[in-house]
Amino acid sequence: MPQPPRRPAAFAVTALMLTSACIPSPDRAEVGRSAPPTRAGRPGAAPAPTATGAAATPSVPAPPPPAVSEDAPPSPPPAWQVRTVTPSAVDVPSSVYVVRSGDTLRGISEKTGAASEAIARVNDISPPFKILVGQKLKIPGGRYHRVGKGETGIAIARAYGVDWLRIAQSNQLEEPYILREGQRLLVPSEVEVARMSPDERAAAFRVDIEDLISGSEPALATREQPKPPVTTPRTVAPTVAVAEPRSFGGRFDWPVKGKILRAFGKIGSGQTNDGINIAVERGSPIAAAADGVVAYVGRDIPAYGTLVLLRHGDGWISAYGYADSITVTRGQKVVRGQTIARSGASPYSAEPQLHFEIRNGLKPVNPLSYLPSRG
Structure with missing residues (x-):
């Protein structure tokens, strides 16, 4: 019987800014950079509904809550329903930043509005993410959302009317897929959203297993750690x-x-x-x-x-x-x-x-x- 290959655990780029998700390692590239999995064809799935408006939700009846045995307390609502997100993304122009004394990638991210991970990628800066005074850094332009404590990827995607996997792919997020307060995520521009098809709009309000894996955990405060299991x-x-x-x-x-x-x-x-x-x-x-x-x-x-x-x-x-x-x-x-x-x-x-x-x-x-x- 083939044994599942052991892989080193992926780590958030805390050395970079203590607010980031992971930059994909080579052996995870097919997950982080490939096109999002198709939504067609799930176990016994009915045809996927569509929506015509950017904020329209599919007309799927709300399922009843699961039966709970006497051994388990009832499950609370998911995090993306508890903490909704108000769209507040800022359009950042492409530019060049000259590193000054005392600068860090986190600080440069705060000054420019671009994600520190994106700055690191476009400038080929690898761990431990050292930058030098006088170094010229390309600042990648785009529309960036600043993550608030407790926000989830699913809720962020719904705020902008786009599929969460599209955002995860654009930002090359990786396991453990836990966002950080203050982290910046590149989201599709308003022009891109306006050009989306009805099915693409509807996908923003459908949840799939890929979404639960990568976008359901609430964002942590800057130095907060995930809680150990009970x-x-x-x-x-x-x-x-x-x-x-x-x-x-x-x-x-x-x-x-x-x-x-x-x-x-x-x-x-x-x-x-x-x-x-x-x-x-x-x-x-x-x-x-x-x-x-x-x-x-x-x-x-x-x-x-x-x-x-x-x-x-x-x-x-x-x-x-x-x-x-x-x-x-x-x-x-x-x-x-x-x-x-x-x-x-x-x-x-x-x-x-x-x-x-x-x-x-x-x-x-x-x-x-x-x-x-x-x-």
């Missing part, structure tokens, strides 16, 4: 960013036993299954496939029903859809084999089953390549 079921405030494990244990197990109803990959009609669907009797326990931390519990993606996301460290994530009830909460530490939910059925099919995914960063991989053989 060891027992307990409500973690949506305004608190949760730390993921430092490293992956290197092993996944089957979350349930049952035949595979739908395999990984293309399933026709332009749709793709990002995981596998496993037949299982309704109400059966769903086990954590590996040690980890609960990153998300909710129903914000209708096609997945009640969904649980676990972070396992080194960018590895597992997803469990179609749950009938849940036994864990966001921020809770779990161990491999621990019951995290009870199985249900697809929102678009009455057949009891579990939708299960394994992701390496934003990229879904075939779970069968990482699970033990059942033969």
Whole structure:
């Protein structure tokens, strides 16, 4: 059985400005710089709705809250609903800045309005990000949003009427995808937004797993650190960013036993299954496939029903859809084999089953390549 490759944990560029997300390393380039994953084709998904106005939301009925077992407290609303964002981006012209005594990239960012990460990239400045007095720095022009404490990528994207993955790609954000207060993000210009198609506008108000992974955690204060996971079921405030494990244990197990109803990959009609669907009797326990931390519990993606996301460290994530009830909460530490939910059925099919995914960063991989053989 192929073992998931161990990758060094990605670090925020705190040495640069203590307010940044990561600049992609070469082995993550396909995640940070590739085109955003297609929104077409999710497990049993209905056709995606469209909107015609920049601030229009898709006409998707609000799903009911997930059933919660007696072992877990009810989940609070997600962070992007608790803290909405008012658009306040500033247009920054391209220019040249001459470094003065006492300057830092953080300080130059404050003076010019451009993101320090963008300044570093365009000037080929690498860690530890040293700059010299008299050095001429290119200041990349653009429309920059200054992140406030508690703001999420999803909420920022909705404020400007664009897809969050588009912003994440433009800023080459990387794991752990936790923003910092004062960090500046390049957002599409008003002209670009005006030229967007109706489907592109609608995408800004749809949430997908890629959004939950990269844009759902609230921004931290400048020197604040993510909170360690709790060891027992307990409500973690949506305004608190949760730390993921430092490293992956290197092993996944089957979350349930049952035949595979739908395999990984293309399933026709332009749709793709990002995981596998496993037949299982309704109400059966769903086990954590590996040690980890609960990153998300909710129903914000209708096609997945009640969904649980676990972070396992080194960018590895597992997803469990179609749950009938849940036994864990966001921020809770779990161990491999621990019951995290009870199985249900697809929102678009009455057949009891579990939708299960394994992701390496934003990229879904075939779970069968990482699970033990059942033969």
